[in-house]
Every structure is written in structure tokens, then in C-alpha cells.
Amino acid sequence: MWKNVLKLFLASIFLLVSCAPVKVQMPSYEGKTFRQVLSGMKNVSGVETRFSIVSLRDGRERKGDAALDLAQNGDMSLRVYSLGFLAMDLSSRNGNVKSSRPIAPGRYLLLTRGLRACFFWWDMKDNTLAALGGRYILSDAWRTVWVDKSTFLPVRQKVHLADGREIDIRYDRPRRNGDVWFQSRIRIEYNGYSLTLSVSHMSFQRSSHHRLSSEGEEEKRNDRQGTAVSPPAPGQ
Numbered sequence: 399m400w401k402n403v404l405k406l407f408l409a410s411i412f413l414l415v416s417c418a419p420v421k422v423q424m425p426s427y428e429g430k431t432f433r434q435v436l437s438g439m440k441n442v443s444g445v446e447t448r449f450s451i452v453s454l455r456d457g458r459e460r461k462g463d464a465a466l467d468l469a470q471n472g473d474m475s476l477r478v479y480s481l482g483f484l485a486m487d488l489s490s491r492n493g494n495v496k497s498s499r500p501i502a503p504g505r506y507l508l509l510t511r512g513l514r515a516c517f518f519w520w521d522m523k524d525n526t527l528a529a530l531g532g533r534y535i536l537s538d539a540w541r542t543v544w545v546d547k548s549t550f551l552p553v554r555q556k557v558h559l560a561d562g563r564e565i566d567i568r569y570d571r572p573r574r575n576g577d578v579w580f581q582s583r584i585r586i587e588y589n590g591y592s593l594t595l596s597v598s599h600m601s602f603q604r605s606s607h608h609r610l611s612s613e614g615e616e617e618k619r620n621d622r623q624g625t626a627v628s629p630p631a632p633g634q
Contacts, residue, residue, distance in 0.1 A: 444469045444603035445517045449595040472514050504591040512565050512586045519543050519552045551581050
């Protein structure tokens with residue numbers, strides 16, 4: 399009898415604990431404005447990221463794991479693995495793109511311009527900034543980005559192409575590794591093609607030789623004036 403009572407007691411405790419609300423930690427910019435955070439991103443010269451990828455076209459799905467090294471100028475190295483084997487090796491240098499396998503034009507656009515816009519979402523020239531409800535709207539002649547005011551992370555982006563069509567990018571699931579916050583789920587769509595990324599790692603290279611890793615590693619933290627540069631850790 400006492401064993402049954404003890405079991406019921408432990409089960410009730412487990413139920414109460416499992417039902418307790420989980421407090422989700424949100425980023426903090428320590429009083430910085432969104433413009434100040436954007437200014438702090440200007441010296442990001444490269445992004446390294448790792449993600450699983452699902453490619454969909456006409457109901458056909460391809461899955462893999464990818465490693466991407468992306469420079470601000472658009473140079474990139476993308477390797478996609480399937481079942482542990484290298485399935486595709488794509489690189490771009492000075493606008494010259496090479497791929498280990500043929501790529502359909504729509505998918506090619508997603509893997510080059512789409513990925514560059516997706517991960518360098520803040521990198522715009524002559525941009526305008528507006529506010530609407532809980533969003534900031536950052537835009538220039540070719541792109542529009544909606545940014546969550548509470549996290550300073552993008553939630554949607556549209557890339558406007560010369561032919562009038564658009565690349566549509568949606569972001570969600572903020573994640574933190576070390577001092578870096580990023581959206582861990584990204585969906586990129588264009589002309590019937592879609593890519594869904596589940597991002598597990600991200601790090602930045604900075605032009606001042608400052609590198610901030612999503613795993614909390616920091617190298618060459620001080621610049622010549624001895625000041626520390628912190629990455630954007632989203633929203634108040």
C-alpha cells in the first residue's frame with residue numbers, strides 16, 4: 399500500500415514539474431538602439447555556419463547536412479553531405495561559380511544569392527528604416543527585411559529581382575550559442591523551389607581580425623585602442 403502511495407506522490411511531483419512554465423531567455427542589447435546594433439555589424443566580413451538542409455521541388459525532397467563559408471562580397475564555399483558522403487561542392491569566387499554537379503537555375507539562385515541575402519540580412523547600402531507595430535522594416539532598392547523589435551533578429555525578407563520576381567525568406571526559432579544569437583530555422587523560396595535550413599552553428603569573421611564564435615570562443619578581442627567589440631545579442 400505504501401509503495402502505491404509513494405508512486406502516486408512521485409508521479410504528482412513529476413507532473414507538476416513537467417507542467418511548470420519554462421522561461422525562455424531573450425537577448426539583451428544593454429540599451430543599444432537598433433541602428434547602433436546595425437552599425438556594429440558593419441565589420442562582419444564573413445559568416446561560417448552549419449545546418450541541415452531540405453530541398454523541395456515538384457514534391458521531390460532532398461535532405462543533407464551542409465557547411466557554408468560565406469564572405470561579405472559573395473564569395474562562398476558550400477559543401478552538402480548526404481549519408482556521410484559529399485553530395486555537392488559549390489564555390490564562388492569573384493562571381494565565378496563552380497559546382498561538382500549540375501544545378502537547375504532556380505536552385506542555383508537560392509544557393510547563391512538566396513543564401514548570401516539570408517545570412518547577411520543587415521548588409522545594405524543607402525537603406526531606410528521604418529517601424530510598424532512590433533517590427534522594424536529595413537529596406538533598400540533590392541531588399542526588404544522585417545526585424546523583430548524584441549530580439550533584433552529578422553523574421554522575414556524579400557529579395558526583389560530585376561525581372562520582377564522575388565526570393566522570399568522566413569526566419570524563426572531564435573537560438574543562442576555562446577554570445578551569438580541567430581534564427582535557427584530558415585525557409586527560402588523562389589519560383590517553386592524551396593530550401594529549409596535548420597542551423598546548428600554560426601560564427602562571424604570581422605575585418606578587424608576579431609572573430610566571435612557561436613560556441614563562445616573569442617579571438618583577438620581588443621582593437622588597437624583596446625576597446626572590446628561585442629556581437630549583437632538580440633533585443634530588449
